[in-house]
Amino acid sequence: MKVAIIGYGVVGSGVYDILKENRGGIERRCGQSVDVKYVLDIRDFPDHPEPDIFVKDFGVILSDPEVGIVVETMGGVRFAYDYTKSALEAGKTVVTSNKELVARHGHEFFEIAKKHNCRYLFEASVGGGIPVIRPLARCLAANEIESVTGIINGTTNYILTKMYRDGQSFDAALSRAQELGYAEKDPAADVDGADVCRKIAILASIVLGKRVNCADIPTKGIRNITTADVEWAESAGFAVKLLGRAVFRDGRAGVSVEPAMVRTAEDAHPLGNIWDVYNGILVEGNMVGRVMFYGRGAGKLPTASAVVGDIVDTVRQPDYGEEFSWAEAEGTTFDPAELESEFFVRMKKTALPAAEKALAPFKFIAERNGEIGFITPAMSEAEINKRLSETDGVINKMRVYR
């Protein structure tokens, strides 16, 4: 099997490295060797051990009948879209780590792949090296999936961990993440939630078999989370985590991206102890209950490992398979504000009597620095917003997960 890698950045070069490093095992599992015949990149790599494999013209790859798999690790949408489409139309399977492209155009690519009996695979697009797409689609096939909740962005989880453990401010923790290469110079896609939004859209789309559009997902990042929020959470036995969440009801999904308070103390929530750059994806099925997948959600080799897993799967089973796909559809979502949960509310202390009237009985209440914090009974967000509108002095509120 000959492979072409388009985009020789962090993940693309990781794919090359793994195919070299684990060559023997991969060949054994595939029943044949898997070689990189081309690498497409606009940059030059003069010191690369195989300089002859680099090309700048995608046409070379497209017209070579030996190339059965194209690895798209370019990122972005514009060129990646065209290359992916042409490759699939030429009957070449495309394996990608590009969550933006999968979330936006996956439904088109599945149709093309089906028509040309090849595949469009994207295990690496969510959760880095953690196997989650396949287990979700296949191993849990016996279940009606009730919800998928994930810490699926390592950058923000690292920042929130620094804030929790070291009492750092958001800005200081972000700077540190940038120094370590965990956050990009422009961290917007991570810290404002767009990255999580794409990933949870992909997971929700697989479960439904219908496209969930990012535009229909209310998305809130962590830029406004303060050390006070984090300390309040800790004092109540929780930590602030950025969650992507999809709840399924009657063939539709209520999907959201927002910071929430997740139980870390005794009887912790399974996502409560996911720290640093690690990711965790919690799936609830009507028969299996709670199942969680955990590991490094980003990084060169973990993500490339998921890409190579898709390559091996393709060699073993080259035919199109319905189960990892979804179709364009209307009305696939409902407003996640309808979903009920407990809420943690921080208020000015003076507002306590009004808050008690509107929201008691509380499950937790404490006072810190002239503020009160409490956990409400379970209710919808619409309901709590209505009740809070009657009181002044709300500083922050977050959903509670236990």
Place this chain on the structure above:
Amino acid sequence: MKVAIIGYGVVGSGVYDILKENRGGIERRCGQSVDVKYVLDIRDFPDHPEPDIFVKDFGVILSDPEVGIVVETMGGVRFAYDYTKSALEAGKTVVTSNKELVARHGHEFFEIAKKHNCRYLFEASVGGGIPVIRPLARCLAANEIESVTGIINGTTNYILTKMYRDGQSFDAALSRAQELGYAEKDPAADVDGADVCRKIAILASIVLGKRVNCADIPTKGIRNITTADVEWAESAGFAVKLLGRAVFRDGRAGVSVEPAMVRTAEDAHPLGNIWDVYNGILVEGNMVGRVMFYGRGAGKLPTASAVVGDIVDTVRQPDYGEEFSWAEAEGTTFDPAELESEFFVRMKKTALPAAEKALAPFKFIAERNGEIGFITPAMSEAEINKRLSETDGVINKMRVYR
């Protein structure tokens, strides 16, 4: 697709229930309906809603060409072996939750299944409803697996959790587990480690592609764990967990079953926060790093959910697939005593000078009730046994996982 269930106990009846309850979704995912045509059990179920499906003669199932899948949820080896063998020879796929049979005779069944182009599937045999067999075999195909470490027995994890949280003795915690139905009247298979041994043998066999025999796995249960052990662990920031572990080197596996001290405090080990009846399976790959799978490792519906997942997979892809199998082989294991780790040692206080001479520098040392406890530098078990043989007063020692 017509299915026969042999053995209508907890798991078998769960399979029946899921095929009814989630009928619509399963039919959609399979592209056809899946019906239970026969149930074989020696008992009578006069109040069952479908009394006509019950049979007492396996010949009825075997000779019915409509039956494509036999679900073996009988447990035990004697009858289950014969039925499984005849079903596979008749070209019927067998899906099982019977870890004892898989561990002992899996290699024979894979050969028969290959010859008759059907399958022998066993996702439910390890980790109940947690998808672990498939992710291990397939999604991590890009990696050389370095180790698999699991809390894979819910009963013992429940007992150890009770001892840790409530300070109960082993006997009291076991009684409570029996009251709740988590432990059997004769708890030997769970508390003495045989169940974990079968499961880790299965996981190790998949990774190697060669059979790891339970007889080659040194197996220690938790019957001798005392509240003092558990309290010592807690005071050092650890908990005692029963671990099945396989480490892979040069095509062989060092496999063990033993209680160990797993880090729960800050910078916890991923298995440190698996409590109650939950299971966790940690896989280390040379590219992906640490990945963990978590969920309910036992129970009617979670386990049945894994069986039904295998049924759906069979309907979609009925042909034999090499990747979930292993062959009989010699010399597949090495002695896990060769593996290096830190050790926690409890001793009489009077032995401290000798212990320091033999084992220092210590990473942790404390005194409780006239005893000392300490954590040694990393070394092999053979080495620590040699060094400890020169000192008196050793009360207990356990491997340390962080």
